[in-house]
Amino acid sequence: MHAPPLPPLPPLPRIATLADVRRVEQQPYRQFMPHATVQAGLEAAAQRHGGRVAITSIDEPDLRATPRRWTYQALLQDIRRAANLFHALGDGRPPRIALMLPPTAEGHIALWGAEAAGTACPINYQLGPGHIAELLRACGAQLLVALGPAPDLDIWPQVDRIRAACPGLRHVLAVPAGPGLPLPPGVRNLLQEMQAHRADALDSDTPATPLAALFHTGGTTGAPKLAQHSHANQLHAAWGAACMFGTNEHDVVLSGFPMFHVAGSFVYGLSTLLSGGELVLPTRLGLRNAAFMARYAEFVQQHRVTFLAAVPTVMASLLSLDLPTGLLGGVRGLLTGGSPLPNELAAAFEARHGIPVRNILGMTESAGVISIEPLAGPRTPGSCGLPLPYTQVQVQREDGTPAAPGQPGVLRVRGPNVSPGYTDAARDAGTFEADGWLVSGDIGHVDEAGRLFVTGRAKDVIIRGAHNIDPGLIESALLRHPAVLMAAAVGQPDAYAGELPVAFVSLKPGAQLDAQSLAAFAAPHIAERPAMPKRIDILPGIPVTAVGKVYKPALRVLATQRTIDEQLAAAGITPAQARAEVRDEAGGLCVCFHLHDEAAAPALHMLMKPFALRYQLLPAAAATP
Incomplete structure (x- = not known):
């Protein structure tokens, strides 16, 4: 016994512009998806x-x-x-x-x-x-x-x-x-x-x-x-x-x-x-x-x-x-x-x-x-x-x-x-x-041609591979510790995963705590294994806005700067050859390399290949004061 024939899907339309999308939409929806x-x-x-x-x-x-x-x-x-x-x-x-x-x-x-x-x-x-x-x-x-x-x-x-x-x-x-x-x-x-x-x-x-x-x-x-x-x-x-x-x-x-x-x-x-x-x-x-x-x-x-x-x-x-x-x-x-x-x-x-x-x-x-x-x-x-x-x-x-x-x-x-x-x-x-x-x-925003552009993540999600991690999951675990005053988690650039979760905390006055002990304390409270921060830094103070909210862009700059500096050191590129400066710009983070030695340029291009980051090679004179 054979099942009766089902209606086939329509021929694929050629879509290149918003006008093509609008032409598809002129047909009844049941013709598009029967x-x-x-x-x-x-x-x-x-x-x-x-x-x-x-x-x-x-x-x-x-x-x-x-x-x-x-x-x-x-x-x-x-x-x-x-x-x-x-x-x-x-x-x-x-x-x-x-x-x-x-x-x-x-x-x-x-x-x-x-x-x-x-x-x-x-x-x-x-x-x-x-x-x-x-x-x-x-x-x-x-x-x-x-x-x-x-x-x-x-x-x-x-x-x-x-x-x-x-x-x-x-x-x-x-x-x-x-x-x-x-x-x-x-x-x-x-x-x-x-x-x-x-x-x-x-x-x-x-x-x-x-x-x-x-x-x-x-x-x-x-x-x-x-x-x-x-x-x-x-x-x-x-x-x-x-x-x-x-x-x-x-x-x-x-x-x-x-x-x-x-x-x-x-x-x-x-x-x-x-x-x-x-x-x-x-x-x-x-x-x-x-x-x-x-x-x-x-x-x-x-x-x-x-x-x-x-x-x-x-x-x-x-x-x-x-x-x-x-x-x-x-x-x-x-x-x-x-x-x-x-x-x-x-x-x-x-x-x-x-x-x-x-x-x-x-x-x-x-x-x-x-x-x-x-x-x-x-x-x-x-x-x-x-x-x-x-x-x-x-x-x-x-x-x-x-x-x-x-x-x-x-x-x-x-x-x-x-x-x-x-x-x-x-x-x-x-x-x-x-x-x-x-x-x-x-x-x-959406431009005049109907194309979408995403310029930021309102929810501050950390994207590890294609997996979304809520920074609040990490922050709430860290804040359980009685010595922690403030905690913030951000994504640190990674050559394989795109981003890895890292955390920054400040301690209550007079408290003593090291990062290793804090990580051991927080681990049982972080249900997602991929969300466990790869590094916890204890800072004298967490950067905040004028109304007291954690200012995460500064922490992302800090995490990215650390990653790039470590990559430079691993590649044997010295400050005398090039110095990295991470900037928070309107289009997102950008790594600016201030060149003192033009011969280092090929190595810098290779260094940045695995990272999904914008970067520029600038003359040394272009350094931010």
Whole structure:
């Protein structure tokens, strides 16, 4: 018995300018997105592209190893099996399925199967066990699917620690990490249990729930903050991204973003699958796999990759590899987001490899996408591109009125990609407004051409890789110590992660405390392991504004200055050759090198390659008095 044909997605429009977006918006929305659920979109893609490869999973960073591949038809069958298993385990109720899985084919199968049967709850397995348990309780998960014991990724030990703290978990299933890595005795095998369920159709013909998923936002403090995703949110973000990228069935997208991050799931994942393209997943460690990154260009060539998905720091790493010109020749675009994109970095990558770089702005609360620089249009330095079709972006001034083009303010978003809100409606205040607007928390402006520019982060979020860390999480832990008077956490530039959290504190009069003791005290109170500050400095006083608020720009300058000075020393560049001065300018931090010896210039360029920072080489006479 075959399912009736589903309406296909419309041909991809060519989008280069705001006028092109407006032309798309002239058609009824149901022509733009004819599907009501993610499962329907995947079913339609399989009907059209059944024999084409949908997912290629690279299990080992070895060019000689044979990757595993799923055609669209095979992927759909596995998604149905997973959905039917989850449906059966839900005992007649739409289940909530927590997922602690790396970015592998099984991760996608479990995610889309969970959304077809009930509500998926992807969890960042890098968090501490207490935080994970709190998230599981908050999302009301009855099922948990996690990666089994693996030598390179310790997810399963977290499962052992949290099960007792989550009495609502009725079933726990594991995905084996590999054929030679068995599961512990008595642990249920997801892949084996899926085989007992039908693959030709879903056991339930109607969507179990309009709530597709709950995604927790990075850096929450206190009660977990879970953003609700409807199927419509995810479909709009994914198909809108495909339209802006111009993705088609001949494209191959290399993405190592985690599944608990909206970029991995929708911006690069679902958008590729709806387009009929091939999604290449680079080992369960993603782009954190050093052995894979060492052969990155060769894997790109081997799999005929046409789109690279990478945060700016990965771009910087690729530049530092000094790959021969043309080695990435088949790539037609590098797609980046998650943290600010320095124009110097994008321009250097484009000049070196001839590959256009396109920036993305998104939030968990917008299913990952607000705006994208269209591949068919030019890259504009500093821009995050054009809003997706049917998506409104407004800049609001301090007095609450809309800003004119070019005027700065807080960005607000409204459209089909915007979440209905948090599971705890009391936390919507300041983010979700009653008239449908989402307050992004970013400071920026929109120009006459409709392009978005983000010039600051109103919420002072620290972005480590693509993971958001709330500095308040760190500050509240430090302030628990009775000797601490003030505490402030900021991001310190890092060649790999983009930013690392560092903290500055001042002590109460007469108090004695060293940084090592304070770090040991604070560690148990910081639920997110990535949020643990890499360094704590005890200062005589924390810089403050005239009204007594912590002045974080000065601390960011201090942290950046220290990083650059350390890099100069490690490179053997002496003050007699060059001196670094970090400035807080309107466009963000800028590292100014005052040259005393012109021969040091090449070494300075190499030194700054891995960093997503603006920098200038100036004559020594240009030093600030």
